[in-house]
Amino acid sequence: MKKMDLTPMLKPKSVAIIGASRDPDKVGHVILQNYINAGYSGRLYAVNKNADADIMGVKTVRSILDIKEKIDLAVVAIPAQYVPMALEECGRSGAKTAVVVSGGFAEIGNTKLQEDLVSVAEKYGMPTLGPNCLGVMDPRSRIDTLFLPTYKLSRPEVGGVSFVCQSGAVGSTVLDLISGEGFGLSKFISYGNAAHVDEVDILNYLMDDEETKVVIMYVEGIKRGKEFIEIARKITKKKPVVVLKAGRTAAGSAAAHSHTAALAGSYEAHEALFRQYGFTIADDLSDLLNYAKILDSCDFPKGNRVAIITNGGGTGVLSADAIGITESLQLAEFSPSIASSLRKQLPPLVNIRIPLDLAGDADDKRYEIALNAVTSDSNIDMVLAIVLFQTPGADSKLAAKLVSLKERMNKPLIVLSVGAEYTAMHTKMMESAGLPVYESPTAAVRSLAALLKYARYRGMK
């Protein structure tokens, strides 16, 4: 399979924004503004056929052909009918890659226009993303072709999760949600109609990208089945790929076709393929984020036995239920020696069994005793620590303690904390230190199951 080099698109030394404008209502204005705001430090050019010397202080030309150097990335934000010609100029100027954010192609029946676009991209061997997409974002290189202002769509921090998304709407909302999560972004690639660069090319690139630890993706349809299988087989042996596939039902499938002209195909067939090649399957947007979080921050478990440590009995019960429902996980039991050691260290009212209910007055010291025991118990493979910050003993000292325990723990540890402001404050603190925190028993336990499943696919090495 021929590999497209997307490095000039994601790490460009020079960018030309075709359609950059002074008019704040124009897409090209917002894109240029975002580049300026993000502090992109490469060479930036505005291209506008009615151009003056500069737009918002950025050197401006009438055509990309007027730029002296060969541009790494051309961002195209002009009406659809002018796109093929603009791309032709990009090609002639020696531009290495292009991102076409403009819509108005195959998704509304203009297949001819889209074919013209592909012809130009192929003629110049110029990887071209889109059309009808949000483009790319890379917080490391500060590349951001999104035409959505930052006050509406918060941008995530730097991290290890790459997000590949066919839909601009799903892309922008999930990106916005990631900005509130503890994990950070490696690359965001919204590929829209997938006319030239498609999911196969993107996965092929991300497979060898050292900054990408986990890939999450939303797809509506896969065009090149054979090549997809080839890349799927390889990438999941190197890094986890979480996939949310639209078109699970007849209703969704028809809607997907109308949206990106994707032939959604049989969901069952896709699901079987995803499973066979070790993809982690998400059922909803929230799964995408929940699974990314645990895969980004936890090592593989050695088995399926989960210890629950809690300061709230009922939440422990609900989590035990959630474990029962997964079928793949099971509730751990303490080894006799560990149990008797805990018996000596914990207050008499604490019942030494799993879920271990440390009681509503548990503080950081009591959690430390419990988690140290869990660490040295070979009958336990993973740990779910439930911390209800409404209780008297749960405070920032406990949150900090959990972070430090995670760092020296030899098995996956995640936290479940449910609540409003006071809880959110501590969740943020723990997550930014690399400890994944979940908001519901189901989300926490399903994420442990996803981690186990992928670990098994990889032979739990």
Added chain:
Amino acid sequence: MKKMDLTPMLKPKSVAIIGASRDPDKVGHVILQNYINAGYSGRLYAVNKNADADIMGVKTVRSILDIKEKIDLAVVAIPAQYVPMALEECGRSGAKTAVVVSGGFAEIGNTKLQEDLVSVAEKYGMPTLGPNCLGVMDPRSRIDTLFLPTYKLSRPEVGGVSFVCQSGAVGSTVLDLISGEGFGLSKFISYGNAAHVDEVDILNYLMDDEETKVVIMYVEGIKRGKEFIEIARKITKKKPVVVLKAGRTAAGSAAAHSHTAALAGSYEAHEALFRQYGFTIADDLSDLLNYAKILDSCDFPKGNRVAIITNGGGTGVLSADAIGITESLQLAEFSPSIASSLRKQLPPLVNIRIPLDLAGDADDKRYEIALNAVTSDSNIDMVLAIVLFQTPGADSKLAAKLVSLKERMNKPLIVLSVGAEYTAMHTKMMESAGLPVYESPTAAVRSLAALLKYARYRGMK
């Protein structure tokens, strides 16, 4: 069935806090502090056997027998072994109801002590809640027996949802979550070991409580099956009851027994009973809140056909999928006359089909056209309006427009908005005006299905 009068517990004219203390580490201190903070305007007494004239400015006595009047509510927060004696004094003093927050009874094997407590409650015919519970909260009467400080556990606003909860941990976290939702609280009743007042008594009371529009409940076990069925049959004909039952699995069931000494029984048997009597069954904590929200604010639909209106294609596709998965709901289709009227009013690029994708530049005017059409289309029973606030046309004007459209709409309308800060701001605005907003396609669609199910149980009147 004998009905216990819980009005003196929830609307007390006078309250005595037994175990009130100056020591900030004592439960009785936090409870008294919360009463003072909440601005309770009835007569408040502190009871402490080592008492001085007052604690934190509240009139203080050594025994409840020293209070001249008959107290409506005695809150008991002293060590377990002293509880039966304190309750005896409550009874002798003529106290009408009691809430025992103290733990240390049947849940740790002290069944004798719990029996003693019940004997006293029965002897005096004094409805006694607990032990091992958080007690009650009523934002209208400003009653709040919770021993958790408000900075850790935010208190909800006044509203129509009553929350009945066996577990204190689940109770406190869900209460905290409700504080961030648009709907408000009628009563919170945490009943712990259910030694005297149990779920049957509470539902019997809430059934006729005019302030309660929706009941949500978390239960670990039901003790009086026959009486429960009797009340279940009646209450769901008057108002919806959403139930989350712990012990769905062997693991959860065992954990529940260790927690509140509840015999969780077969979940299947409970579930069948809940379904037969029209309960709305929650699978997770999030369902409790999601279902409460829609049942509190939407009228019954006339059928199962859902229109999706969106400004983001992919999110429309995911929602169509979620509808397909429910089986009970179906995607609506526009009537021909409505479709042709829409064709004239909407931009040419908008495809007139459901999901109706108004495109990324849709503003309040375009939504108004679409929602007016939906209102007059007799082929549509419910509406899911997806608004992605990341897009240029979605702003506070659109949020306000949706609120006013909901008010004059003749069918249920809910909103789906996914995102971070900017989205959260608009969600809060819409929810506080009575328009339910959901954060994921699955949550939104499952909630519509729950509304339909209950409407069908009630004969859709």
